[in-house]
Every structure is written in structure tokens, then in C-alpha cells.
Amino acid sequence: MALLPIRIFGDPILRERAAEVTGFDVALRRLADDMLATMRAARGAGLAANQVGVLKRLFTWEVADERHGAYANPEVLEVSEEIQEGEEGCLSFPGLFYPTIRPLRARLRVRDVTGDEHEIEGEGLLARIFLHEIDHLNGVLFIDHLARHDRKEAMRRIRAGELEHPPPPEERPARAPDSPAA
Numbered sequence: 001m002a003l004l005p006i007r008i009f010g011d012p013i014l015r016e017r018a019a020e021v022t023g024f025d026v027a028l029r030r031l032a033d034d035m036l037a038t039m040r041a042a043r044g045a046g047l048a049a050n051q052v053g054v055l056k057r058l059f060t061w062e063v064a065d066e067r068h069g070a071y072a073n074p075e076v077l078e079v080s081e082e083i084q085e086g087e088e089g090c091l092s093f094p095g096l097f098y099p100t101i102r103p104l105r106a107r108l109r110v111r112d113v114t115g116d117e118h119e120i121e122g123e124g125l126l127a128r129i130f131l132h133e134i135d136h137l138n139g140v141l142f143i144d145h146l147a148r149h150d151r152k153e154a155m156r157r158i159r160a161g162e163l164e165h166p167p168p169p170e171e172r173p174a175r176a177p178d179s180p181a182a
């Protein structure tokens, strides 16, 4: 398994739409394994393929109770009207966390790395991660969801160079389990 470099905000690939996965082969499984390892090393809860420079509709995720997975070609079937508020971060914005409103529940259709189709439902943190990663695959970033003043502050911090000199993962403040970087 290899750790892949994570693309940081400013890299144009983060604004591109990723393409459908068509080959459910050894190369895809290797990419998923590498992404899972990369995500864990960075202490993230989710990682989309664009974030490691690959324009394929694939993301990995993991939550505290050791549930994890890799999903390809996710489609949102339904989201709840009920929302959740909470801090959210992104591995492409190391060290930045802001309150981000998301639906409380999301139901998806996905394929696993062997190509089998599944319908899954996430609530709370899982819904937040799934929707954050699907946004990535469409070139959408969490700062796009922020309240105006938070977005302004985030952009000011980015311009000041905070993303170029983030603290290493092990020195970042411990986040509440519902504040994922993904």
C-alpha cells in the first residue's frame, strides 16, 4: 500500500467533476486501499479520489467504531429535510474547521470495488461524510456551504498562507468525533 499526496485547495483538480468508474479491477481495488491508508494517515474520516489527483467517482470513509468502506459511482437517492449542524473540515483544507449545515440523513446507491450495487443509508456523521465526498466528486467543496462570514474568514486565512503551513496531523487539536475532516 502506498500513501498518496493529498491535493490542497488551489489545485484545479478539486474543482473538476470526476468520471464514472467503469473498470472494477485490481487497479481500482489498489487505489481504494491506497486511499484508505492515506485517509487514515491524515486522520481523516473520508477521502475522495480527486483529492489524490484521480478523476474517478470513488471515495473512502471510516468512522470511529471501525466501520469503513470504499464506494464507487455514488448517487444520492434521498436526503432528509431534517438538518444537522456541526463543524466540518476537509483534508484539502488542513487545520480549517467551520460549522456546516447538512441533511441529517442520506440514502445512496453505490457500487463496491467489485462492482456490486448496494443501497445504503447514513445518519449524522455518516450522512455528513457521504455528502461531503459526493460533493468532491462534483467539484464542490465544503467552503461552498459556509455562512458568508465564515467563508470570508476561511478565504482570508487561506490567503495568509495557513494551508501551506498546517500543523502535522498528530499535532492538530483533537476534534470532536462529529467534526470530521473528509
Ligand SMILES: [Zn+2]
Pocket: 089, 090, 091, 092, 132, 136, 142, 181, 182
Ligand atoms: Zn474534503
